[in-house]
Amino acid sequence: MQTPNELKYAASHEWLASDGTVGISDFAQDQLGDVVYVELPEVGRVVTAGESIAVVESVKTASDIYAPASGTIVAVNEQLSGNPELVNSGPYGDGWLFKLDVTEEGGDLMDAEAYTAANG
Amino acid sequence: MVPFGGWDMPVQYAGVKAEHDAVRTRAGVFDVSHMGEFRVQGPDAEAFLQRVTTNDIGKLKPGRAQYNWLPNEAGGLVDDIYVYRVGAEEFLLVVNASNVAKDWAHLQAHAAGSDVQLTDESGRWGLLAVQGPEAAALLQPHLDVDLGAKKKNAYFPARLFGQDVWLARTGYTGEDGFEVFVDAEGAEALWEKLLTLGLTPAGLGARDTLRLEAGFPLYGHEFAEDLHPLASTYTWVVKDKEHVGRAGIQAQPPVKLIGLALERVPVREGYPVLLNGQPVGHVTSGTSSPTLGHPIAMALVQADAAHEGAYEVEVRGKAQPARRVELPFYKR
Numbered sequence: 001m002q003t004p005n006e007l008k009y010a011a012s013h014e015w016l017a018s019d020g021t022v023g024i025s026d027f028a029q030d031q032l033g034d035v036v037y038v039e040l041p042e043v044g045r046v047v048t049a050g051e052s053i054a055v056v057e058s059v060k061t062a063s064d065i066y067a068p069a070s071g072t073i074v075a076v077n078e079q080l081s082g083n084p085e086l087v088n089s090g091p092y093g094d095g096w097l098f099k100l101d102v103t104e105e106g107g108d109l110m111d112a113e114a115y116t117a118a119n120g
Numbered sequence: 121m122v123p124f125g126g127w128d129m130p131v132q133y134a135g136v137k138a139e140h141d142a143v144r145t146r147a148g149v150f151d152v153s154h155m156g157e158f159r160v161q162g163p164d165a166e167a168f169l170q171r172v173t174t175n176d177i178g179k180l181k182p183g184r185a186q187y188n189w190l191p192n193e194a195g196g197l198v199d200d201i202y203v204y205r206v207g208a209e210e211f212l213l214v215v216n217a218s219n220v221a222k223d224w225a226h227l228q229a230h231a232a233g234s235d236v237q238l239t240d241e242s243g244r245w246g247l248l249a250v251q252g253p254e255a256a257a258l259l260q261p262h263l264d265v266d267l268g269a270k271k272k273n274a275y276f277p278a279r280l281f282g283q284d285v286w287l288a289r290t291g292y293t294g295e296d297g298f299e300v301f302v303d304a305e306g307a308e309a310l311w312e313k314l315l316t317l318g319l320t321p322a323g324l325g326a327r328d329t330l331r332l333e334a335g336f337p338l339y340g341h342e343f344a345e346d347l348h349p350l351a352s353t354y355t356w357v358v359k360d361k362e363h364v365g366r367a368g369i370q371a372q373p374p375v376k377l378i379g380l381a382l383e384r385v386p387v388r389e390g391y392p393v394l395l396n397g398q399p400v401g402h403v404t405s406g407t408s409s410p411t412l413g414h415p416i417a418m419a420l421v422q423a424d425a426a427h428e429g430a431y432e433v434e435v436r437g438k439a440q441p442a443r444r445v446e447l448p449f450y451k452r
Contacts, residue, residue: 033325034137036408036415037386039436055436057386059136059408060325 001116002026004092008068009115011108015092016068020100024056024065026091027119032058035087040076040098047073049106054097056087065097068106075099122324125217127154130323140329140410142320143293147252149319150327152299153307156220157245158213158227162236165209172230173203174349174358174365180205185273185288189349189357190215190223195368196345198226200337200357204275204288212286212301214247216339230364246307250319251297251330253452258317259298263287272296281313292327294334295452329407332416335379335448341389341404342418348373351420353447375401376426379449380433380442382415387433387440393419394432394439400425403433409449416449417442 003025007015013028029035037057047053047067054065076098080086087095110118121128130151132139142148160169169177175188182205190198199219204212215223220242231238250259256267264279265287275288286301302310315321328338337343337352350358351373358369380393380403387406392399401421409416417433432439 033132033135034410037384039385057408059140059329059410060131062386062388 001030002092003112003116005112007092008105008109008111010066010068010106011110011118012066014065014068016100016102016105016109020069020071020074020102021096022068022098022100023091023096024087025115025119029088029091029095032056032061032063034059035084038080038084038087038097040080041073043073043076045073047071047100049104056097057084067100068109069100069102070104070106071100071102073098074101124324125154125220127217129154132323132325133321136323136325136329137410139320139322139326143252143295143322143326143330144411145253147250147254147258147297147319148322148326149311149314150249150251150322151246151307151311152249152327153246153304154217155247156215156217156223156240156242157247157301158215158224159239159241160211160213160227160236161239162209162234164234164236165211168231168234168236169203169211170361170363172227172364173201174363174369175203176359176361177203177211182207183275185275185290187357190226191349191363191365191369192226192345193364193368194346195349195365195371196347197339197343197349198345199223200339200343202288202290204286206275212241219339244304246302246304246310248300248302248307248311248314249291249293249297250300250314251291251293251295251322253296255295255297258319262313262317267298281310283310285310292334292336293330294336294448294450295330328405329410332405332407332418333409333411333448333450335418337377337418338405342377342420347420348375351375351423352377372423374423375420376423377404377447378419378421378426379445379447380417380419380431381412381445381449382417382433382440382442384415385435385440386415387417387435387442392434393421393442394434395421395425395428397432397439400431411450416445418447
């Protein structure tokens with residue numbers, strides 16, 4: 001299971017990069033199984049850390065995705081509309097979800113070590 | 121692993137889609153030991169089962185299996201079950217794991233005064249389901265019986281890898297296959313041997329997507345104590361005979377089960393079904409169909425709104441177009 005050191009992680013399994021890119025962790029995509037649909041937020045939407053703003057659906061279930069930081073949605077991964085399975089194959093790469101112009105990070109973000117320990 | 125009916129059950133091994141595809145194209149194996157088994161024996165066994173089920177037990181010959189319903193007095197279902205006839209006065213019932221205690225109490229209550237012996241053998245049996253188009257060919261070299269002579273719903277004793285088992289040519293996937301009843305102590309060894317045949321181990325996730333594609337109702341979703349079973353497409357299970365639920369089941373159901381196909385957005389149990397913007401029912405089971413490549417769902421809708429071609433399903437506040445399709449979604 002990959003948990004890159006340069007990212008921060010929410011307890012709800014989203015990762016946040018220093019440039020505001022957000023995705024779900026390798027652990028989360030593995031737990032979800034085959035992703036078949038991703039519902040992303042509108043570009044320009046102002047979101048608050050902890051707010052449910054997207055949905056990742058696997059064959060089995062629909063899972064809410066929460067904003068790991070407050071800010072404005074400045075981009076979404078359009079590739080996911082045709083290829084939602086990218087979330088499985090590249091959770092830290094092509095399977096990213098959206099990009100935030102961060103104004104304030106959520107209070108409970110963990111580093112890779114703490115996230116790994118929490119989901120060991 | 122998830123808790124289910126008092127058991128810890130694997131949702132998936134390699135992944136739902138891979139397991140699903142393996143069963144559709146080759147063969148997979150499910151550990152369904154969580155299912156309950158009751159033996160019914162005695163001079164009144166047939167008459168007793170005629171009374172507590174809706175299908176015609178009289179038509180069930182020794183060595184054959186039959187899908188059946190346990191109705192309650194109000195016409196709802198206590199459970200949907202499989203009945204296997206061992207002999208003139210002996211049957212094995214396979215019931216849903218989550219309903220074992222309820223079914224047992226129901227059958228006990230109705231057995232009073234009959235010359236019938238009920239035995240809860242749920243702890244005795246492991247149950248492995250080998251399902252898929254290659255199931256028979258894979259099992260045959262390791263069996264002492266000719267599977268070619270065993271039609272759908274056959275039920276017979278055999279030796280598989282030298283272990284004594286009972287086999288039934290039944291399953292819950294819409295594919296050919298066999299359910300293997302094996303002593304609980306021998307189930308793990310048999311599972312390991314089956315895996316050496318190249319069978320893909322499959323979990324509850326694939327079991328659900330397969331049964332939904334095949335249009336099979338699932339207790340707790342399409343069936344319930346307070347739900348009229350004739351709303352389902354399985355009305356043939358109710359025969360014209362005296363049985364516990366006869367009076368309740370005779371009424372026309374106010375709702376009907378339909379199949380829906382959607383373009384992209386998966387819909388889940390409980391989502392509202394709309395007709396011309398008005399709610400007319402709800403989704404009972406929904407998934408993204410691995411075989412068909414688009415979302416499918418079963419839904420209960422008001423009977424007078426059940427014959428339209430186009431509906432909408434409300435997903436997170438947005439109406440998604442859905443068209444009605446005949447069940448099953450997939451047929452081998």
